[in-house]
Amino acid sequence: MNANLADDALYRIDMMQVSASDDPSPCLGLGLAAAPPFDAGAREALKRIARQHEPVPPGSRLHEAGEPFTAIHAVRSGAVKTVRRDASGEERIVAFHLPGEFFGLSAIADGHYATSAVTLTTTAVCSLPGQHLFRLACEHAGLQRQLMRLLSGAIRTEQGQYAALAGHNAEVRLAFVLDQLRARMNHPAHAGATLRLPMTRAELGSSVGLAAETTSRLFHRFTDRGLIEARGRRITFLDPLALHHLGAPASAAEASAAAARAADHLPVVDSTCS
Amino acid sequence: MNANLADDALYRIDMMQVSASDDPSPCLGLGLAAAPPFDAGAREALKRIARQHEPVPPGSRLHEAGEPFTAIHAVRSGAVKTVRRDASGEERIVAFHLPGEFFGLSAIADGHYATSAVTLTTTAVCSLPGQHLFRLACEHAGLQRQLMRLLSGAIRTEQGQYAALAGHNAEVRLAFVLDQLRARMNHPAHAGATLRLPMTRAELGSSVGLAAETTSRLFHRFTDRGLIEARGRRITFLDPLALHHLGAPASAAEASAAAARAADHLPVVDSTCS
DNA sequence: CGGGCCGTTGACTAGATTCAAACGCGGTGG
DNA sequence: CCACCGCGTTTGAATCTAGTCAACGGCCCG
Known part of the structure; x- marks a missing residue:
């Protein structure tokens, strides 16, 4: 059946993503999601600034909400939860992070982590110090692009989770x-x-x-x-x-025939203000 | 009372943010949230690529989910909602966007908008074409940095909304x-x-x-x-x-005394792999 | 003046939380 | 090796919150 075929294709993509993220150091691929147009130099430079941490036991706190931002993190093996403590003292789980996935990205905005990160099992992470990473991104366009994709992808994931939560049983x-x-x-x-x-x-x-x-x-x-x-x-x-x-x-429904629509149905007033 | 003082300070910050975003073209400030270390050149370049659109009536669809990504958008005046259509055909609101706020950021990840954007009132937006913006970000470190902050801030906002939704009446x-x-x-x-x-x-x-x-x-x-x-x-x-x-x-509780903790409680295995 | 959309209100229902208690399983120590 | 303890899980029963269905009223716009 048609539906089955579509589903199979969907799952194949999932598997590819995950098997690719079996890479012991996701930091070097920077999330790798889509196109990996990494020049060798960028990858080499990433390798230099990336810190590979050894496994820590379950319940380890990797960073706390409110601490100053130092680096973004990725899971190499194990699992991590990011949590927020609300005003009533309850701990609410924001997300789980599995091997190959990044966390701590929301700390870039104002220089402080918005969540606390806690390991669920014995877990190894790697991290990319913010200062070095941003400097590197200036020099390597491909890296900068991929970093943007990583952040944008996190927004999309959050939106999806949010939509999933709202108005469903x-x-x-x-x-x-x-x-x-x-x-x-x-x-x-x-x-x-x-x-x-x-x-x-x-x-x-x-x-x-x-x-x-x-x-x-x-x-x-x-x-x-x-x-x-x-x-x-x-x-x-x-x-x-x-x-x-x-x-x-x-999940969001696939927008089937959205391609036909042009993007310029907004009247342009002042496009190249001299 | 102490609590009152703290709250007043909080609100004052809110007002400053908004009054600053009264700037008719938020695209030129790029969200401006925190530090604006914009060299004049970057701002000038932004001005060149930014497109200022004239007001459109309520109910206008600015972009559709699934369309190829062309630009990120910001509200100049009016209001916009971003929506997702789920599998059962229901339209779920992801977020509202008020003057000074950006939307469409989640489209960067895979080159397609994840949401549809619809105006709620008569609304004027401005947009920054992705191609030009990324090229510009390569040349101006301050701009790149601010763009990261913008994306990261969106993640934080989504996380906050998410936490607000989960487990509260x-x-x-x-x-x-x-x-x-x-x-x-x-x-x-x-x-x-x-x-x-x-x-x-x-x-x-x-x-x-x-x-x-x-x-x-x-x-x-x-x-x-x-x-x-x-x-x-x-x-x-x-x-x-x-x-x-x-x-x-x-809302997330403020992490009061998180400063004391050092960030290096993770054992480093391989920090500068040659 | 008419119509449609938006907002309100009431009654009913279904669903999820809460409280409470018992169970299973894995660990530790005797 | 077995007893014990604690955490996580399961199950039951009662409560109550929020969704649904239905109808009405009001406002704005044509």
């Missing part, structure tokens, strides 16, 4: 985040293999605004329907496609 | 968004002046995942408590401080 929200995790954890779309979640039910729920109990109940429901099989943190995706479609309402 | 969510709007619309913190919201109840609610009816009921409740006074889109903030505190649980 618990079931869709959890399906969405589980599907996301599966895709990002280098897990094939076809049924079968098992994988170990790095976070608790409470954390998983908190990341989409659900109570731990609700999350547990939904796990049960998904199991009943044959979508997944879960024992503790071990989860098996029995029907990843169904799970994906369940969470799909939260 | 309708009352807090609406108070949060109202307080945000008041602050961004150049509206003084002290009680009094009236301002005209550019969006409907349904849009306001949708932006924080609420039904239009719920939004209306909350307006009523806030009015009963003497926080606001609303007739249609005209809203008067009778007790902005109380409203701010009501929505505050959604």
Whole structure:
């Protein structure tokens, strides 16, 4: 069926991204998402300023909200959560970060980290000191471009999460985040293999605004329907496609025929003010 | 009281930001948030590539999700909403954009707009074509830096919205968004002046995942408590401080004494790999 | 003057949180 | 090797919040 083909293509892309990010030092690829037009010089220079950290135990705090910005970080192995403490003292999870993904990007704006970063499992990260990175970006256009893409991609991801959260019920929200995790954890779309979640039910729920109990109940429901099989943190995706479609309402619909529209329907008053 | 002083300072900053963004062409200041270390050359060059568009009527679609990326946009006057259409065909509001604010930033990542942008009122925008902007950023370090800050700031804003949405009830969510709007619309913190919201109840609610009816009921409740006074889109903030505190649980708590911590508690394995 | 959109209000319902208690599992120490 | 302890998870029951459906009123614009 047509829908199946489209879905397969989607998942293949996911897998490529993740397998590419198996690179032990994502800092050197800078997120690599799309085009990697890196001249060798830029990559070499990145290598010089990148700091490779050795693994730290679960629960380690990598940076705290409010601390002055020093560097952006990427996960080499393991998993990290970024959290915000709200006025009532509760800790709310902003995002999870898996191998190959960057965090701490929101600190560039005003020179202070907006979130705290905590490791969920034994985790190794690498970091790119801001000062050096920005200097380098001045010299290498490709690097600058890729850095912009990285930041822009983070905005897009946040927007997606936000849209997923707003106006969808618990079931869709959890399906969405589980599907996301599966895709990002280098897990094939076809049924079968098992994988170990790095976070608790409470954390998983908190990341989409659900109570731990609700999350547990939904796990049960998904199991009943044959979508997944879960024992503790071990989860098996029995029907990843169904799970994906369940969470799909939260994803943006593809704009099909938007190409035809020209971009100049805004009247230009003063285009090249001398 | 101490709390009052702190709040006053907060609001004063808000006002300064907005009054500064009264600049008819925010593109030339590039968001201006923090430090503006713009050499005159950069500003002059920005002026050359910036396009100033004349006002368009409400409901105009500025760009569609899926269209190829051409430029980033900023609001000069009026208001814009960015929306996503989800799989069930429903339109979900991602954000509102008021004068001085940029939108379309998430399109840089993969060269396609992730959202559609629609004007809420008669609105004038200006735009910075991506190609020219990136070329310029290569030549002017200050501009590059400011562009990064702009993108990073957008990430932070999204994270804040996200945290506000997750795990807070309708009352807090609406108070949060109202307080945000008041602050961004150049509206003084002290009680009094009236301002005209550019969006409907349904849009306001949708932006924080609420039904239009719920939004209306909350307006009523806030009015009963003497926080606001609303007739249609005209809203008067009778007790902005109380409203701010009501929505505050959604804001990140200030990390008070985070300065003491050093940033090098991560063991460095390979800092300058030759 | 008419019509449509926006806003309001009420009643009902479904869904998610909360409180409470029990269970399983992995770890540690005896 | 086994007993014990603690955390994370599960399950149940009650509560309540917010969504939905429906109808009405009002405002603005044509």
